[in-house]
Amino acid sequence: xxxxxxxxxxxxxxxxxxxxxxxxxxxxxxxxxxxxxxxxxxxxxxxxxxxxxxxxxxxxxxxxxxxxxxxxxxxxxxxxxxxxxxxxxxxxxxxxxxxxxxxxxxxxxxxxxxxxxxxxxxxxxxxxx
Numbered sequence: 001x002x003x004x005x006x007x008x009x010x011x012x013x014x015x016x017x018x019x020x021x022x023x024x025x026x027x028x029x030x031x032x033x034x035x036x037x038x039x040x041x042x043x044x045x046x047x048x049x050x051x052x053x054x055x056x057x058x059x060x061x062x063x064x065x066x067x068x069x070x071x072x073x074x075x076x077x078x079x080x081x082x083x084x085x086x087x088x089x090x091x092x093x094x095x096x097x098x099x100x101x102x103x104x105x106x107x108x109x110x111x112x113x114x115x116x117x118x119x120x121x122x123x124x125x126x127x128x129x
Contacts, residue, residue: 001029003046013048014055021060027127036074
């Protein structure tokens with residue numbers, strides 16, 4: 001799996017890394033039970049601070065995408081990723097709302113917004129930018 005961090009992005013580095021790992025899960029590049037590198041090794045491989053990788057791992061563990069097992073390492077949740085709860089769906093909807101609102105203010109139609117989402121889902125699943 002190829003990880004690319006954009007240092008000039010408005011998105012914090014730990015979130016960029018988390019999002020790319022999540023995309024790897026979506027595409028099946030990372031499967032339940034797969035091991036991830038240690039914080040130290042991953043930070044060294046990516047040329048970033050260990051605290052950044054640690055923050056990424058804690059973020060993904062909080063979302064129940066990975067498990068951090070003391071002295072054993074980090075693994076993609078062996079039992080699989082749980083389906084979104086109603087509360088999680090509401091949170092995602094709240095995060096999407098300002099983006100959709102901006103699109104509507106910029107005169108994008110509902111159809112254009114839906115097509116954008118379709119295209120993004122397809123690109124994520126296929127590993128395209």
